Amino acid sequence: MAERKILLVTGGSRGIGASVARLAAKAGYRVGVNFVSDAEAAAGVVREIEAEGGEAFAIRADVGDEKDILAMFEAIDERYGRLDALVNNAGVVDRKSRLDEMSAARLRRIMTVNTVGTILCTREAVRRMSTRHGGKGGVIVNVSSMAAELGSPSLYVDYAASKGAVDTFTHGLALEVAAEGIRVNGVRPGIIETDIHASRGEPDWPREMTSVLPMQRAGHPDEVARAVLYLLSDDASYVTGSILNVSGGR
Numbered sequence: 257m258a259e260r261k262i263l264l265v266t267g268g269s270r271g272i273g274a275s276v277a278r279l280a281a282k283a284g285y286r287v288g289v290n291f292v293s294d295a296e297a298a299a300g301v302v303r304e305i306e307a308e309g310g311e312a313f314a315i316r317a318d319v320g321d322e323k324d325i326l327a328m329f330e331a332i333d334e335r336y337g338r339l340d341a342l343v344n345n346a347g348v349v350d351r352k353s354r355l356d357e358m359s360a361a362r363l364r365r366i367m368t369v370n371t372v373g374t375i376l377c378t379r380e381a382v383r384r385m386s387t388r389h390g391g392k393g394g395v396i397v398n399v400s401s402m403a404a405e406l407g408s409p410s411l412y413v414d415y416a417a418s419k420g421a422v423d424t425f426t427h428g429l430a431l432e433v434a435a436e437g438i439r440v441n442g443v444r445p446g447i448i449e450t451d452i453h454a455s456r457g458e459p460d461w462p463r464e465m466t467s468v469l470p471m472q473r474a475g476h477p478d479e480v481a482r483a484v485l486y487l488l489s490d491d492a493s494y495v496t497g498s499i500l501n502v503s504g505g506r
């Protein structure tokens with residue numbers, strides 16, 4: 257039997273990342289469940305995976321901090337000696353605001369976690385996966401947002417821009433490493449039922465938005481996770497540089 261693949265999911269403790277971690281473990285991956293503050297939630301995801309016969313471990317790192325990122329990848333090196341897949345899912349948003357009300361600290365946080373964090377984690381993955389560095393190839397999936405297309409005026413143009421940058425990075429890097437055994441793709445979730453809405457002070461947002469959503473409902477984290485699992489899988493062996501909208505049409 258082929259050795260089980262190693263997957264790191266950033267922000268795997270809750271929401272979309274936790275769904276990715278659970279479904280990936282069911283599909284046979286050994287899963288690194290990254291978190292930044294909610295150790296109990298990450299431990300809960302690991303326990304659920306283990307209860308189903310899967311393998312996972314929780315790993316704390318702030319993807320907004322390069323030192324933490326380096327330590328996280330070194331911990332995976334020590335544990336498994338390789339990495340086959342990375343899902344850049346960790347992300348933050350902030351309160352509804354116009355640009356003229358936004359502080360520099362807010363802008364830096366959004367860009368540092370969502371954009372720079374994604375790029376630095378990917379750099380570490382490429383250093384391990386690329387055939388140019390003696391690696392065996394691998395797959396990267398970046399979790400973007402429909403905000404990148406919609407722009408999110410009067411809501412959070414900073415967040416939208418941070419995800420737009422992730423999309424451009426996905427396209428460019430996919431071409432840069434296409435001949436080195438690495439596929440790079442993205443997903444753009446629409447409004448999904450997770451804690452992220454409460455984190456910006458609007459926990460009921462998914463319900464409040466149903467009337468403007470084409471399917472008249474928000475999405476479930478598993479519906480995004482299934483798209484991520486497809487992009488990770490060999491079924492997507494000729495898919496790279498693609499970004500799949502998982503948004504119920506908007």
Ligand code: NAP
Pocket residue numbers: 266267268269270271272273290291292293294295297317318319320345346347348369399400401402403444445446447448449450451452453455
């Ligand atoms: P969520 O429920 O708020 O969960 C966020 C996850 O990211 C948690 O596991 C959290 O860890 C982790 N995280 C936050 N900051 C981090 C950092 N600096 N370093 C490492 N981990 C960090 O979010 P979600 O809704 O599942 O969102 C996941 C991704 O989907 C994000 O990139 C988000 O932008 C994107 N997205 C979500 C929606 C939506 O409607 N939900 C729509 C479009 C795109 P802790 O548990 O330790 O806090």
